[in-house]
Amino acid sequence: MFKLVPFLAILLAALAHAADPTAEEVRQLQVKLMIETQVVAVTELKGPASEYKSDGDPNTLEIVFLERKQDGPSRVSDDGEVIFLYKASQKEEQKLIEQAFKIRALRRLKGT
Numbered sequence: 001m002f003k004l005v006p007f008l009a010i011l012l013a014a015l016a017h018a019a020d021p022t023a024e025e026v027r028q029l030q031v032k033l034m035i036e037t038q039v040v041a042v043t044e045l046k047g048p049a050s051e052y053k054s055d056g057d058p059n060t061l062e063i064v065f066l067e068r069k070q071d072g073p074s075r076v077s078d079d080g081e082v083i084f085l086y087k088a089s090q091k092e093e094q095k096l097i098e099q100a101f102k103i104r105a106l107r108r109l110k111g112t
Helices: 004-019 023-036 088-108
Strands: 039-043 060-065 082-085
Touching: 023 088, 060 088, 082 088
Parallel strands: 039 060, 060 082
Antiparallel strands: none
16 A cells, blocks of 8 residues: 555656646647637727626637727736737737637647
8 A cells, every 4th residue: 555655646647747738739729729710809898898708609719909098908818718909019919819829729628
């Protein structure tokens, strides 16, 4: 029994590590999602950005254009389903799109 405990610890650590997707797996799924995902622009936000609810469709990426500084900086939602843009440069916009697809790919690969 004593020798079994270290073996189980090593086995569990190996399984946990094996469950993490590789960078290549994430990149490949990102590309696939970029091809398959429909981008939806939201130009007239009704209410504050903090209360915005995504459409819940994993096959769309919503880009919400913010007009008021108080709606916060440009950012990606935690689930990668919505990008909020406030006076973002093209470079920043591209970075946020890439971030959104990375979040989406990781969530799918991890089954969350």
